[in-house]
Amino acid sequence: xxxxxxxxxxxxxxxxxxxxxxxxxxxxxxxxPVVLSVEKLDEPHLALERICAxxxxxxxxxVAVRGGPEPVxxxxxxxxxxxxxxxEAARPRPLESVAPGEAESAADAxxxxxxxxxxxxxxxxxxxxxxxxxxxxxxxxxxxxxxxVNAGAEVLAAGSVHVYGALxxxxxxxxxxxxxxxxxxxxxxxxxxxxxxxxxxxxxxDPCLLGTTVQVRLEGxxxxxxPLA
Amino acid sequence: MAKIIVVTSGKxxxxxxxxxxAIATGLALRGNKTVVIDFDVGLRNxxxxxxxxxxxxxxxxxxxxxxxxxxxxxxxxxxxxNLHILPASQTxxxxxxxxxxxxxxxxxxxxxxxxxxxxxxxxIERGAQLxxxxxxxxxxxxNPEVSSVRDSDRILGLLAxxxxxxxxxxxPIKEHLxxxxxxxGRVDSGDMLNLDxxxxxxxxxxxxxxxxxxxxxRASNQGVPVTHDADSDAGQAYTDTVARLLGEDVPLRFHxxxxxxxxxxxxxxxxx
Numbered sequence: 001x002x003x004x005x006x007x008x009x010x011x012x013x014x015x016x017x018x019x020x021x022x023x024x025x026x027x028x029x030x031x032x033p034v035v036l037s038v039e040k041l042d043e044p045h046l047a048l049e050r051i052c053a054x055x056x057x058x059x060x061x062x063v064a065v066r067g068g069p070e071p072v073x074x075x076x077x078x079x080x081x082x083x084x085x086x087x088e089a090a091r092p093r094p095l096e097s098v099a100p101g102e103a104e105s106a107a108d109a110x111x112x113x114x115x116x117x118x119x120x121x122x123x124x125x126x127x128x129x130x131x132x133x134x135x136x137x138x139x140x141x142x143x144x145x146x147x148x149v150n151a152g153a154e155v156l157a158a159g160s161v162h163v164y165g166a167l168x169x170x171x172x173x174x175x176x177x178x179x180x181x182x183x184x185x186x187x188x189x190x191x192x193x194x195x196x197x198x199x200x201x202x203x204x205x206d207p208c209l210l211g212t213t214v215q216v217r218l219e220g221x222x223x224x225x226x227p228l229a
Numbered sequence: 230m231a232k233i234i235v236v237t238s239g240k241x242x243x244x245x246x247x248x249x250x251a252i253a254t255g256l257a258l259r260g261n262k263t264v265v266i267d268f269d270v271g272l273r274n275x276x277x278x279x280x281x282x283x284x285x286x287x288x289x290x291x292x293x294x295x296x297x298x299x300x301x302x303x304x305x306x307x308x309x310x311n312l313h314i315l316p317a318s319q320t321x322x323x324x325x326x327x328x329x330x331x332x333x334x335x336x337x338x339x340x341x342x343x344x345x346x347x348x349x350x351x352x353i354e355r356g357a358q359l360x361x362x363x364x365x366x367x368x369x370x371x372n373p374e375v376s377s378v379r380d381s382d383r384i385l386g387l388l389a390x391x392x393x394x395x396x397x398x399x400x401p402i403k404e405h406l407x408x409x410x411x412x413x414g415r416v417d418s419g420d421m422l423n424l425d426x427x428x429x430x431x432x433x434x435x436x437x438x439x440x441x442x443x444x445x446x447r448a449s450n451q452g453v454p455v456t457h458d459a460d461s462d463a464g465q466a467y468t469d470t471v472a473r474l475l476g477e478d479v480p481l482r483f484h485x486x487x488x489x490x491x492x493x494x495x496x497x498x499x500x501x
Contacts, residue, residue, distance in 0.1 A: 129432045131386035132379050150382045150430060168430075 003035045003066065004055075009043045011050040018058045034060050039067035039086045048075045123159060130155060130169065139175075151191060160184065170194075174218075183216035184228070198223055231339040234346050234474075235364040237388075239380030241351030243372045244409040247445060247455065248467075249348035250278040252368070254454040255471030257312035261343040264303065266334075267317035268360035269350035270325055276316045279306065280452025290318035293330030299337055308457065313342075323356035331359050353387060362392050366403040368436060368474075372410045373421040378430055381406075385431065405436035407470060412441040413486035424484055437470030439463050440483040 008014060034055065038046060052062045064082030065072060076083045123141035130136050130145060132152030137143070143157035148165035155161050156172045160182045163171065167185035174181030174196035181195055188209055193200045195218045205225065213228045236249040246269075253265035267275035270290060276282040281304045287297035292315075299315075306312035315334075318325065338345050349360035361367060367388050371381040388402050389395055395402075408427060415421045428435055439445075444461030448454060456471075458464040462483055469479045 129382075129385075131389075132382040134386045134390075148430075148432065151379055152383065153386075166429075 002032055003037050004060070005037045005040060006051070007040055009038075009041055009046050009051075011047055011054050014051060015054045015057075018054065018060070022058055031059050031061055033063045035064045035066050035084065036062050037066040037087075038072060041068070044069055044071060046072050046075065048072065048081075049079060052079060052081075123157070126155075129165075132169075148187075149185075149190075151189075157181070171216075172199075173216075179218045181218075184214075186213050187211055188214045188225070193223060193225070195223055200225070231342045231345045232366065233335060233339070233364050234344060234366045234368060235349055235361045236346060236368045236370060237349035237357060237361055237384050238351065238370040238377070239353060239357075239384040240372075240377045243370050243377050244439070244445070245351070245370050246274050246278050246348050247449060248368065248370050248407055248409060248439070249346050250275060250454040251448075251456045251464075251467040252471055252474070253312060253344070253346045254306075254309060254456040255467055256344050256346075256474070257306070257309040258456065259471060259475065260311070262311040262341065263344040263346065264313040264315060264338055264342045265346040265348060266315040266338075267348050268326070268356055269348065270317045270356060271319065271322045272350065273317040273319040275314065275348050276304075277452060278449055279314050279454060281306070281314055281316075282452070285316045288316045288318040289334070290321045290325045292334055293326060299334065308453075323350070323354065323359075326356065326359050328359060328362065332363060335363050353383060357384075358387070358391055361388060361402075364388075364392060364402055365394070366405065368405045368407050369431070369433070370407050370409055371427060371431070373408060373412075373416060373424070373427060375422065378422065378427055381431060385433065404433045405474070406431055406433050407437045407439070408435070409439040410441045411438050411484065413484060415441075417486045435481070436473050437466060438481060438484050439466045439470070 006014065036051065046068065055062050062081060064084055065076040066084040067086035073083045123143060124138035125144045125146065126136050127146045129147045130149040130153040132150050135154045136145065138157040138159070140158050142159035142162065143155055144162045145155060146164050149155050149163055149167050149169040149171065151168040153169035155169065156175050158176050159173065159178060161171045161173045163185040166187035166189060168189045168191070170192040171183045171190055172194040173183045177196050179196045183193055183195065188211065191202050193216050195216060198218055198221055200223045209225055209227065214225050215228050216223055216225050236245050238245050249265055253263050257263040265275065266289060267273055276285050284304050287302035289302065291297040292299050292302045302315055304314045304316065306314065335345060347360040347364065350356040369381045369384055371377050385404060388404060392402055394400065406428065408424065412421055416423055424438065440462050442461060442463035444458050444463045445455050448458060455461060455463050456467045466483055469482065472479045
């Protein structure tokens with residue numbers, strides 16, 4: 001479950017910060033259920049109803065509140081939300097008012113990568129083998145690899161990932177949430193495929209497709225892998 | 230100026246030191262003035278493989294720290310005239326090496342020698358990075374095994390980014406693949422990775438293929454580089470490797486399983 005850590009009780013500030021996040025990773029805000037954590041706040045009363053309205057306006061569905069004093073707990077219940085006790089020994093993570101936490105999904109990883117300002121443009125062409133431990137990123141557009149991506153390597157792109165060789169490592173397309181991005185490769189052996197945060201591990205890939213030329217697209221909230229003739 | 234060749238692999242126990250000793254011996258036997266340096270500070274082994282452990286007085290760390298001169302630390306090989314060994318220190322660790330110190334040693338050796346072989350420690354940390362930093366060529370030692378191939382792949386990535394040639398944007402290091410412990414029988418039965426699969430993944434030139442051989446273990450324990458064992462398959466394979474390193478075109482040997490049955494001939498020939 002995604003946890004949204006509130007560092008401000010002011011609905012207007014929350015609205016501004018959510019709007020900023022939304023432009024970075026639109027895919028993250030698709031009626032995602034979130035837990036509002038108010039542990040970091042020291043406010044006896046919260047305008048919880050207004051905060052929830054702000055969240056819903058940004059396609060986030062608050063389902064519960066974590067932490068806070070007794071009145072907060074009562075108002076959460078009154079709004080039909082669940083309430084969790086605060087987490088002991090809060091982990092020392094960098095404070096951000098909207099922090100995707102807990103869920104170690106690729107969606108979160110994607111959301112944490114800073115989006116460049118401006119429109120997606122300007123791809124990147126990499127010639128040669130992407131070797132284990134190397135990471136090749138195209139933060140603004142497509143990534144074309146003329147060569148293979150070996151196991152333990154990672155290729156990422158804001159747009160689509162094209163590999164004119166064997167894909168044995170990890171490929172992440174649409175890292176800023178572009179659901180129309182795709183992954184294309186000559187020979188599929190990928191450790192991980194991800195489009196806009198929706199991922200498939202090697203284990204989840206139909207063995208029949210391994211070693212073949214394929215394209216990977218987001219179909220609904222599932223990755224579809226289809227052979228390319 | 231000498232050619233600096235690093236023998237590296239990432240993974241331990243694949244045969245770096247054995248290969249460094251055998252190739253250095255082969256180069257010297259072919260008349261090249263050669264020195265082989267043990268960069269595995271703290272886990273000194275090269276002197277054992279070269280059979281000169283009783284003659285070690287000073288080592289690489291002593292030279293770098295100015296406690297001994299290079300000529301005092303260099304050990305002349307008993308068997309081949311123009312072969313020298315610069316041993317590592319057993320009592321220190323990799324932090325005793327400095328980049329400037331290594332550079333100075335290599336520069337000084339470069340004036341007198343044709344080939345400088347750097348026997349890298351396993352891993353990708355300081356020792357391994359210093360061993361490869363100044364290299365002109367690299368011999369990446371790989372066993373026919375997935376973990377070894379992956380580690381070699383990682384090392385190839387570092388060779389292309391964390392070396393002087395890469396940092397200065399000069400012509401990249403010439404990378405050679407040396408496959409050791411190759412057992413064609415076990416490759417045929419699927420226990421070991423196939424030569425072509427390794428070459429496809431690593432995508433670099435094959436400089437040699439050393440068959441799994443009893444001669445290698447015997448040579449290590451006797452302290453005689455296996456190149457001297459001219460009757461052994463491994464000895465011959467290293468001699469071939471050296472010839473290729475010197476630019477000769479030598480056909481590949483020892484990569485095919487000899488005792489093939491008729492059935493496997495009929496059904497196993499599809500790959501290649």
